[in-house]
Amino acid sequence: MNNNFNNIENKRKDGSVWFNDLTRKRTNGPSFKDYRYTEYTDETKSVHSGQYDDPSTGALGTPIFQCSTFYLNESSYKAIEEGRGRDEMIYTRYGNPSQWSVQEKISALENAESSIVFCSGMAAISSAILAMLDKGSHIVSSRDIYGGTYNFLYEDLDKFGMSVTFTSPTNINEIEAAIQENTKLLYFEALTNPLLKITPIKDLVALAKKHNLRLIIDNTFLTPYNVKMLDLGVDLVVNSATKYLNGHSDLIGGTVSGSRKLVDRIWPQMLKNGGSMDPHACFMLERSLKTFALRMKTHNSNAMELAEYLENHPKIKNVYYPGLQSHPQSELAKEQLKGRNSGMISFEIEGGDKKSHELLKTLKLPKEATSLGGVESLISLPYNTSQASLTKEQRKSIGINDGLIRLSVGIEDIDDIISDFNQALHSIF
Numbered sequence: 272m273n274n275n276f277n278n279i280e281n282k283r284k285d286g287s288v289w290f291n292d293l294t295r296k297r298t299n300g301p302s303f304k305d306y307r308y309t310e311y312t313d314e315t316k317s318v319h320s321g322q323y324d325d326p327s328t329g330a331l332g333t334p335i336f337q338c339s340t341f342y343l344n345e346s347s348y349k350a351i352e353e354g355r356g357r358d359e360m361i362y363t364r365y366g367n368p369s370q371w372s373v374q375e376k377i378s379a380l381e382n383a384e385s386s387i388v389f390c391s392g393m394a395a396i397s398s399a400i401l402a403m404l405d406k407g408s409h410i411v412s413s414r415d416i417y418g419g420t421y422n423f424l425y426e427d428l429d430k431f432g433m434s435v436t437f438t439s440p441t442n443i444n445e446i447e448a449a450i451q452e453n454t455k456l457l458y459f460e461a462l463t464n465p466l467l468k469i470t471p472i473k474d475l476v477a478l479a480k481k482h483n484l485r486l487i488i489d490n491t492f493l494t495p496y497n498v499k500m501l502d503l504g505v506d507l508v509v510n511s512a513t514k515y516l517n518g519h520s521d522l523i524g525g526t527v528s529g530s531r532k533l534v535d536r537i538w539p540q541m542l543k544n545g546g547s548m549d550p551h552a553c554f555m556l557e558r559s560l561k562t563f564a565l566r567m568k569t570h571n572s573n574a575m576e577l578a579e580y581l582e583n584h585p586k587i588k589n590v591y592y593p594g595l596q597s598h599p600q601s602e603l604a605k606e607q608l609k610g611r612n613s614g615m616i617s618f619e620i621e622g623g624d625k626k627s628h629e630l631l632k633t634l635k636l637p638k639e640a641t642s643l644g645g646v647e648s649l650i651s652l653p654y655n656t657s658q659a660s661l662t663k664e665q666r667k668s669i670g671i672n673d674g675l676i677r678l679s680v681g682i683e684d685i686d687d688i689i690s691d692f693n694q695a696l697h698s699i700f
């Protein structure tokens with residue numbers, strides 16, 4: 272096995288030095304090996320893809336390359352000169368074997384040529400967006416996006432001479448009407464927070480093609496286990512790895528995946544914004560991802576069972592879950608999600624916010640905490656967390672009613688979760 276990290280020549284399939292060669296073909300990666308287990312299912316890819324067994328000691332599993340810098344040599348000097356530092360080990364903000372390893376696993380799961388891991392979802396999102404735009408560019412996005420992303424688009428884009436129009440995430444006519452001559456990018460979330468509206472991805476892909484725009488989708492709520500956005504024609508997919516990808520509520524991270532060509536454009540933006548992922552966090556993320564498919568399977572099935580239980584409970588008014596027939600887009604859910612409906616549920620309880628507070632205090636298993644996608648169930652109220660900056664009237668106008676609760680269903684035994692809800696609802700009513 273090759274143990275010279277800086278010798279990229281024998282890692283590239285065609286062996287070419289390509290920076291100034293216009294006939295060059297960008298390869299996958301950067302990576303230590305070309306084999307990604309692509310012919311296998313996500314269960315197998317989660318375990319094996321990207322793992323870099325240490326060739327000098329024979330240690331099984333990717334070591335933590337906890338270093339900020341690397342010995343320079345002829346190969347790295349040449350890469351710096353030719354501007355292809357992404358394929359070399361030079362400095363950890365540029366690249367590190369721990370990053371390459373987890374990036375390869377994510378690329379395998381996303382069916383992507385290339386991926387970058389970042390120190391947070393917001394670092395991934397802001398770098399990806401800025402890298403796709405020039406001064407004067409316009410972007411169409413949704414009113415129903417994560418607050419941090421909304422703030423970045425709303426408060427910061429005009430500092431760079433860029434602008435944004437916010438539309439509904441589901442009304443394709445409204446989205447098309449917002450496109451201007453200088454529009455370069457469509458940016459949407461696949462499943463919205465907290466009402467779990469489904470963004471029609473195929474329609475957005477068609478719109479992006481028609482108007483020659485790039486399309487970025489934040490797939491944090493669904494993950495590549497449930498829907499592979501790149502397979503549907505999306506240009507770039509971003510995730511807050513803090514959530515399901517890591518799944519243990521113990522790190523902050525983000526990912527961007529897509530073609531090597533586009534991801535190579537995001538890399539220099541990451542260098543400028545400084546959002547690269549620390550090697551120890553990479554190790555934790557790669558390790559956590561080994562159980563990713565198993566976890567997602569359980570999140571999905573637990574959420575489905577709990578959604579049905581809640582829908583049949585007399586004290587629960589509305590349940591928002593794409594797997595339910597009552598979801599306003601249940602046909603689109605079947606077509607786009609194919610039964611993999613996520614682990615997120617929102618529901619409204621009789622008695623409004625007062626009763627919802629009581630429920631949170633009476634439940635024993637779900638932790639009252641923001642965030643989502645952990646192995647433990649996490650529960651919160653949108654009115655005093657994610658949508659706290661809106662007035663009651665504004666919340667109502669976007670469908671966030673009194674008593675709305677957001678639940679990230681964990682991987683506990685579903686019978687235990689349901690009996691916990693039973694005891695809590697029984698005790699507060």
Ligand SMILES: Cc1ncc(COP(=O)(O)O)c(C=O)c1O
Pocket residue numbers: 391392393394417419460464489491492510511512513523524525642
């Ligand atoms: C859908 C979505 N995208 C992005 C983010 C930002 O991710 P991070 O907190 O890892 O920066 C979040 C965080 O809650 C999120 O829910």
